Amino acid sequence: MNWVAELDKWAADYLPDMRIAEEEPMAKHISFRVGGPARRMAFPESGEQMVLLLSFARECGARPLVIGSGTNLLAPDGGLDRLVIVAAGLRRVEAGPEPDTVLAEAGAPLAQTADFACGQGLTGLEFAHGIPGTVGGAVYMNAGAYGGEMAQVIQSVSVLFPEEGVRLISGGEMAFSYRHSLLMDCPEAVVLHAVFRLSPGDPVVIREKMRELMARRKAGQPLEYPSAGSTFKRPEGHYAGTLIEQCGLKGLTVGGAQVSEKHAGFLINRGGASCEDVLELVRQVQERVLAETGVRLEPEVRILDVE
Ligand SMILES: Cc1cc2nc3c(=O)[nH]c(=O)nc-3n(C[C@H](O)[C@H](O)[C@H](O)COP(=O)(O)OP(=O)(O)OC[C@H]3O[C@@H](n4cnc5c(N)ncnc54)[C@H](O)[C@@H]3O)c2cc1C
Known part of the structure; x- marks a missing residue:
């Protein structure tokens, strides 16, 4: 059996509620609006579904590729003969395990994460509010703007490695540098969630800063x-x-x-x-x-x- 048939059968048996699209145009999921069809595209809605799916996809040779909002991607016109997994369904954002921290799942938009932090009276994520990606994509890219970058605010990242399973990696261990992270050297590793370390701040001031940065984007981009x-x-x-x-x-x-x-x-x-x-x-x-x-x-x- 080829990987497509194996995956379809397995998903019907073990994850019947998860949506899997056939021959789904990448252009619909990439902000550049280019790219041919992915043989299969899956939309898990929880970390458990993601972990299960990834482990089977690797076993059956589907060569899974996890994407967020597709805002930093170019996909070939001829399409991709692999399983693309869209992380957007993993979008929980909540208070983190320690004071002044926020926990966000990989598919949570940065805007939603920054809004949540603002609502909690936490400053530090204003720079990220206007970046149109997800937490997973931003950690992968060490996304940054206006003097801020992920490296400054990430306390830890929960990462699924193909051999070792899930590990909590500290910000210091993420090997962040300009638009680079450890994940670029481990192409099969997948971000499940991240914890941001922020500082107390005035929500009115934080909101105003986010508005000002968004106005600068609109004027210049x-x-x-x-x-x-x-x-x-x-x-x-x-x-x-x-x-x-x-x-x-x-x-x-x-x-x-x-x-x-x-x-x-x-x-x-x-x-x-x-x-x-x-x-x-x-x-x-x-x-x-x-x-x-x-x-x-x-x-x-x-x-x-x-x-
Ligand atoms: C209008 C516009 C403005 C932008 N402004 C900025 C800016 O100011 N600063 C900036 O840094 N970037 C900017 N970007 C680029 C982009 O938004 C960021 O790089 C963002 O972090 C990408 O996130 P994403 O979820 O869209 O990732 P995607 O484009 O979906 O993926 C990017 C990479 O991350 C990997 N990835 C995604 N999710 C995961 C995961 N859960 N686990 C492992 N790997 C994963 C993908 O496989 C891929 O290699 C801009 C883009 C646009 C369209």
Whole structure:
């Protein structure tokens, strides 16, 4: 039996209530709105379902891939012959195990987590409020903005490793650095939940800070178009957007993909872009910036390979 048939049979027997979609377009689950169908896409609604599903998926060769909101992903036009697991159903956010902490499941949106912290009178997550990802994706990426990043607020992360099972990893052990975490070196590890260590603060001041940062985003970023945010990492000593703009690349277009006129660090989908359009635009931008400035731009967006 192939992995699809094995998975379908197992899921019907052991997780009959969990939704599994067939040939589900990745474009529907990725903010760039590109990507062909995933052979199977599962939507677990609890940590228990996630753990069970992952262990069977590995056994039957489904090569599971866990995603959050898909806001930092590019999926191939030809689709993915694997099981994609959307963590969005694991979205519990509650007071953490110690004072001034918040516990959030992997699929909880950062906005919801920051709102909860604000409601508890806890400051520290304001920077994350406008990042459109989930807690799992943010921990994986060490997401950050406006001087804050996950590394500063993560106390611990509950991670499921394929061989060892679930382990509680402290923030210090997460090997966080700029847009990097331990998880990037353990591609099969999955975040189940995270505990944030925050500080007491005035909810009115916290709310005002979140509003101010959101207004800055709206003013400076092309939020009206599908994208994955900043496409490239910040090169040492530079800003990717500034370099791209200096090279005169604003508005450069390949098919439906374009370097945003509003913020050159964002590649956007002007409508009908394919993943190949975006990848070709990435290549052209990298080539021109390298030739004209000597700086090599590295994608921040995670590019899922055709396998
Ligand atoms: C308009 C816009 C603005 C943005 N602004 C910012 C910003 O200011 N700062 C910033 O850092 N980023 C920004 N981003 C990028 C993106 O929102 C962040 O990187 C975010 O953390 C990704 O979270 P996600 O849930 O969407 O992850 P996904 O895109 O779904 O996944 C990203 C990676 O994380 C992995 N992953 C996801 N969940 C788990 C899990 N539970 N366990 C293990 N691995 C997992 C995936 O496999 C993938 O490799 C922006 C994106 C957009 C579209």
